[in-house]
Amino acid sequence: MSITPARSQPSATASETDPETLGWMKGFPPLADRTITFQDGSFRSFPELRWAWSNIRQLVPTVNVWRGAGPASVLPREDHDIGAVASTTMDGRPMTFARMLEETYTDGIAVLHRGKLIYERYFSALKPHKAHLAMSVTKSFTGVLAGMLVSEGRIDPQAPVTDYVPELKASAFGDAHVHEVMDMTTGLVYTEVYTDKNSDVWGLRRANGMAPIPPGYDGATTIFDFLVTQKKQGEHGKAFAYKTVNTDVLAWICRRASGMTLSDLLSERIWQPMGAEEDAHYHVDRIGTESGGGGLSTSLRDLARFGETMRNHGRFNGRQIVPSSVVEDIARGGDPDKFKLAGYTTLPGASYRNQWWVSHNAHGAYMARGVHGQGIYIDPKAEMVIARYASHPVAGNAANDPVTLPAYMALAKELMAGG
Amino acid sequence: MSITPARSQPSATASETDPETLGWMKGFPPLADRTITFQDGSFRSFPELRWAWSNIRQLVPTVNVWRGAGPASVLPREDHDIGAVASTTMDGRPMTFARMLEETYTDGIAVLHRGKLIYERYFSALKPHKAHLAMSVTKSFTGVLAGMLVSEGRIDPQAPVTDYVPELKASAFGDAHVHEVMDMTTGLVYTEVYTDKNSDVWGLRRANGMAPIPPGYDGATTIFDFLVTQKKQGEHGKAFAYKTVNTDVLAWICRRASGMTLSDLLSERIWQPMGAEEDAHYHVDRIGTESGGGGLSTSLRDLARFGETMRNHGRFNGRQIVPSSVVEDIARGGDPDKFKLAGYTTLPGASYRNQWWVSHNAHGAYMARGVHGQGIYIDPKAEMVIARYASHPVAGNAANDPVTLPAYMALAKELMAGG
Numbered sequence: 117m118s119i120t121p122a123r124s125q126p127s128a129t130a131s132e133t134d135p136e137t138l139g140w141m142k143g144f145p146p147l148a149d150r151t152i153t154f155q156d157g158s159f160r161s162f163p164e165l166r167w168a169w170s171n172i173r174q175l176v177p178t179v180n181v182w183r184g185a186g187p188a189s190v191l192p193r194e195d196h197d198i199g200a201v202a203s204t205t206m207d208g209r210p211m212t213f214a215r216m217l218e219e220t221y222t223d224g225i226a227v228l229h230r231g232k233l234i235y236e237r238y239f240s241a242l243k244p245h246k247a248h249l250a251m252s253v254t255k256s257f258t259g260v261l262a263g264m265l266v267s268e269g270r271i272d273p274q275a276p277v278t279d280y281v282p283e284l285k286a287s288a289f290g291d292a293h294v295h296e297v298m299d300m301t302t303g304l305v306y307t308e309v310y311t312d313k314n315s316d317v318w319g320l321r322r323a324n325g326m327a328p329i330p331p332g333y334d335g336a337t338t339i340f341d342f343l344v345t346q347k348k349q350g351e352h353g354k355a356f357a358y359k360t361v362n363t364d365v366l367a368w369i370c371r372r373a374s375g376m377t378l379s380d381l382l383s384e385r386i387w388q389p390m391g392a393e394e395d396a397h398y399h400v401d402r403i404g405t406e407s408g409g410g411g412l413s414t415s416l417r418d419l420a421r422f423g424e425t426m427r428n429h430g431r432f433n434g435r436q437i438v439p440s441s442v443v444e445d446i447a448r449g450g451d452p453d454k455f456k457l458a459g460y461t462t463l464p465g466a467s468y469r470n471q472w473w474v475s476h477n478a479h480g481a482y483m484a485r486g487v488h489g490q491g492i493y494i495d496p497k498a499e500m501v502i503a504r505y506a507s508h509p510v511a512g513n514a515a516n517d518p519v520t521l522p523a524y525m526a527l528a529k530e531l532m533a534g535g
Numbered sequence: 536m537s538i539t540p541a542r543s544q545p546s547a548t549a550s551e552t553d554p555e556t557l558g559w560m561k562g563f564p565p566l567a568d569r570t571i572t573f574q575d576g577s578f579r580s581f582p583e584l585r586w587a588w589s590n591i592r593q594l595v596p597t598v599n600v601w602r603g604a605g606p607a608s609v610l611p612r613e614d615h616d617i618g619a620v621a622s623t624t625m626d627g628r629p630m631t632f633a634r635m636l637e638e639t640y641t642d643g644i645a646v647l648h649r650g651k652l653i654y655e656r657y658f659s660a661l662k663p664h665k666a667h668l669a670m671s672v673t674k675s676f677t678g679v680l681a682g683m684l685v686s687e688g689r690i691d692p693q694a695p696v697t698d699y700v701p702e703l704k705a706s707a708f709g710d711a712h713v714h715e716v717m718d719m720t721t722g723l724v725y726t727e728v729y730t731d732k733n734s735d736v737w738g739l740r741r742a743n744g745m746a747p748i749p750p751g752y753d754g755a756t757t758i759f760d761f762l763v764t765q766k767k768q769g770e771h772g773k774a775f776a777y778k779t780v781n782t783d784v785l786a787w788i789c790r791r792a793s794g795m796t797l798s799d800l801l802s803e804r805i806w807q808p809m810g811a812e813e814d815a816h817y818h819v820d821r822i823g824t825e826s827g828g829g830g831l832s833t834s835l836r837d838l839a840r841f842g843e844t845m846r847n848h849g850r851f852n853g854r855q856i857v858p859s860s861v862v863e864d865i866a867r868g869g870d871p872d873k874f875k876l877a878g879y880t881t882l883p884g885a886s887y888r889n890q891w892w893v894s895h896n897a898h899g900a901y902m903a904r905g906v907h908g909q910g911i912y913i914d915p916k917a918e919m920v921i922a923r924y925a926s927h928p929v930a931g932n933a934a935n936d937p938v939t940l941p942a943y944m945a946l947a948k949e950l951m952a953g954g
Contacts, residue, residue, distance in 0.1 A: 141822075141823055144759075144787060144790040144791060144796075144824070145757065145759045145822055145824065146822060146823070151822050152822075153821045153822060154596070154821065155821055171598075171823075173592075173596060173597055173598070173599065174596050174597070174598050174819050174823045175596055176596055177573070177592060177593050177594055177595055177596060177597075178592055178593070178596075178597070179590075179592070179593050180592065180665075180666075182664055185607070185664065185812070187606060188604070245601055245604065246599075247599075331750070338564065340563075340564045368563060371563040372563060377563075393604070395814060400593050402572045402573065402574055403560075403564055403565060403570050403572060404560055404565075404590075404593045405563070405564065
C-alpha cells in the first residue's frame with residue numbers, strides 16, 4: 117500500500133464526479149467521451165473508476181460465489197439518522213458523518229449497531245443489489261477462510277509454505293512459513309506502489325487480469341506464474357510489509373488444503389451459511405484463478421453481514437459460521453512492533469494479523485481495508501459494524517483515514533451513549 | 536446457422552468427453568493440457584467447449600440479470616422416469632429418451648408436463664445453480680421483449696428501423712423495417728457459417744467479445760460498430776435468412792424504445808416477475824453492450840420457467856408476465872413459404888416468427904434454438920415444455936434434430952396418453 121497520496125487531492129468532489137449525473141456508460145452506445153473500457157485502461161482513471169468499481173464484471177471475467185438457494189438472512193432495521201454526528205478530522209477540521217461520506221467518495225455505507233441496520237445509504241453507481249469491488253478487503257476474507265482451515269487442522273501455520281505449494285521452492289516463499297504469509301512478514305523484493313507503473317504490483321495486475329497486457333509483453337499472464345518468480349529480500353518474520361502476493365500465496369494454500377476453488381470455498385463456508393442476499397464474485401486470471409488478494413465484489417449488505425459475523429465471534433444467522441477462536445485470534449491482533457516500521461502514520465500503535473488491520477485502540481476496533489476506501493470497521497466495545505464501499509480518487513487509505521477514522525470513533529461513542 | 540454439419544460426427548461420445556472426468560480446468564493450477572483460455576481460442580474447441588458453455592463468465596466479461604430480492608417461484612415436482620420412452624430417429628434408428636440425451640451431448644434437461652417438473656437431469660459441467668450459455672436461445676428472449684414493447688406501442692413493427700436507430704441509415708438496415716429484423720427476412724451480404732473463419736459471423740464474434748482480437752485487427756470491436764457496416768444484398772421481406780445481426784439490431788431497437796439496457800429490461804420484465812431462481816447474465820462487448828443475439832446464460836430451471844410462461848400464454852408465478860397476444864403471435868408462426876427456401880431439411884413446413892422457430896406440426900410445437908443443441912421446446916397440445924442445455928460438437932441443429940425432435944414428439948404422445 118502506498119502511504120503517500122499519489123497526487124494532491126483532486127478538486128472534483130464526489131457529487132461533481134457522480135457517474136450517473138456525468139453520464140458515464142449511459143446511452144446506446146455511450147458517448148465516446150463517456151465510454152470506459154478495460155482495454156484502454158480508462159477504468160482505472162478518475163473519475164471513471166467511480167463507475168468501474170461498481171461494474172467490474174462488465175470489464176473482466178469473473179467467477180460466481182453462490183449465495184445458495186435459501187432466503188437471505190434478516191437484517192433487522194432501525195433507522196437512525198446519524199448524518200449529523202460530529203467529529204474532528206486528524207488535521208483538525210470539524211466534520212459530520214454525512215459530510216465525511218461525501219468527502220471520501222463513498223459509494224455505499226451500512227452501519228449496524230447491536231445487529232440492527234441503523235443507517236444505509238447509496239451514492240454514485242452503487243445500488244443495494246449490485247456488487248462493488250472490495251479490492252484488498254478481499255484479503256480479510258481469504259484470511260478468515262485460511263483461519264477456518266487452520267482450526268480444522270488442514271493448514272499448519274508453522275509449516276513451510278512449500279508443504280502446500282512445493283512449486284514455490286525456488287521463489288521467495290521457498291523458506292517462508294504459512295504464518296508469515298498470513299501476517300505479511302515475508303521479506304520480498306516485490307513492491308506495491310499503485311501509482312508507479314514500474315512497481316511490481318502492476319505485474320501482478322497483468323497476471324491476475326486487472327490490467328491490459330501490452331503488445332510484446334513477456335511477463336507472467338497468470339497469478340501462479342507470477343508467484344513462482346517472486347524473489348526474496350531481507351528476512352522473513354521480522355517486519356510487516358503490505359504485499360498482496362502474500363495473500364495470493366495464502367489463497368493457494370487454501371485451495372491445496374481444501375481441494376476447492378476459493379469461490380466454492382467462500383460460498384460453502386461463508387456465503388451460504390451467512391444467508392447472503394446476493395451472489396458475490398471474484399475476478400479471475402485467464403486460467404480461472406480467483407484474485408484472493410483483491411478480486412472479490414459483493415453487495416454492501418453482504419459485506420455488512422460478514423462484519424456482523426465477525427463482531428459476533430463468528431456466529432450469525434443462527435449458526436456458528438466461523439469458529440470463535442479464528443475471530444478472536446484476529447481481534448487480538450499481531451505484533452505492533454513489527455507493524456511500526458511500515459510507517460502508517462494514520463494507524464499509530466496498530467498491528468496486522470491474518471489479513472486484518474487491528475487498531476489496538478480503546479475500543480479494540482479492527483478493520484478490513486481496500487485501497488479506494490472500501491472497508492469493514494468492527495468496533496467490539498460499541499457493538500458497531502460499518503461496511504463501506506467507496507471510489508476515492510487517491511489509491512491509499514492515508515487519504516481516507518484522517519476523515520473516516522475519527523468519524524467512526526465519534527459515531528461509536530454516540531451510539532454507546534445511546535445517542 | 537450452418538445447415539450442413541461442420542465435420543463428421545466425432546467418435547468421442549458425451550460420456551467420453553465429460554469435462555469433469557477428463558479433468559478440464561481442475562486443480563490449482565490446472566494441468567497445461569487441461570487448461571482452457573479465451574485468449575488461445577481453446578474454449579471453442581471440442582471437447583473444451585463442454586466445459587466452457589457452463590463457465591463462460593470465467594472467460595469473458597458479463598453483465599448481471601438480477602432475479603430480484605424475492606423467493607424463487609415454485610416449480611412443483613412429480614418425478615416420472617421417462618428415460619425409457621422410445622422413438623425412432625429421422626434416419627430410422629431406434630432410440631430412447633435417455634439415449635438421446637447422451638447422443639446429443641446434453642448438459643442438462645428439464646421436462647415440464649402440465650406445469651410440473653417431471654424429469655430433470657444434469658450431466659457434464661452443468662449444475663442446477665450454474666448458468667449455461669444459451670447462445671441463439673437468447674434471440675427468443677430478445678424477440679419476446681421486443682414483442683412486449685410492440686404491445687405497449689413503444690415499437691411499431693411497420694416502422695423503419697432508422698426510426699429507432701438513425702445511425703443505421705447508411706447500412707443494410709437503412710431501408711429495412713422492424714418486422715423484417717424480427718422475422719429475419721432482411722437481405723444482407725453477411726454470412727453465418729460458424730465453421731468458416733472467414734464468415735462474417737466471426738467478425739460479429741470479435742465485435743461482441745466472443746472471439747479474441749488478432750494482432751493488427753482493424754475491424755469492428757463493438758457490436759454497434761459492426762452493425763453500422765452491414766451491407767445489403769437482395770431485397771428485404773422476401774425470404775427468411777438466419778443472420779444474428781438482425782437480432783442485435785432488434786436488441787438495439789429495444790434499448791432505444793425502452794431507454795434501458797437489455798439486461799435491466801430482461802430483469803424487470805421477465806426475470807423478476809417470473810421468480811427466477813438464479814441471476815442470469817449476458818456477455819458484453821468492450822463497451823458493455825449485451826449480445827442480444829447469443830450472449831445470455833441462465834440456469835436450466837429458469838429456462839424451463841420461461842418456457843412454461845410461454846406455454847401458459849405469458850402467465851406464470853401468479854401474474855401475466857408477457858401479454859398473451861405476444862405469445863400467440865409467436866405460436867401462430869410466420870410464413871412457411873418464406874422459410875422454405877432456407878433449406879432446413881429437418882424442419883419441413885416450419886416458419887420463423889419474431890425470433891422463434893415454429894414447427895407447424897400436429898401439436899403446434901415451437902422452439903427457441905441454440906447452435907450446440909440448447910433449446911426450449913414448447914408443445915401446446917401435449918402441455919409439455921422441454922428446456923435443454925447441451926454442448927454438441929457440431930455447431931448446427933441439423934446434428935441434433937434427427938434425434939431430438941422425434942424423441943420430443945414421442946414423449947409428448949406418451950404424456951398425452953397418460954404414460
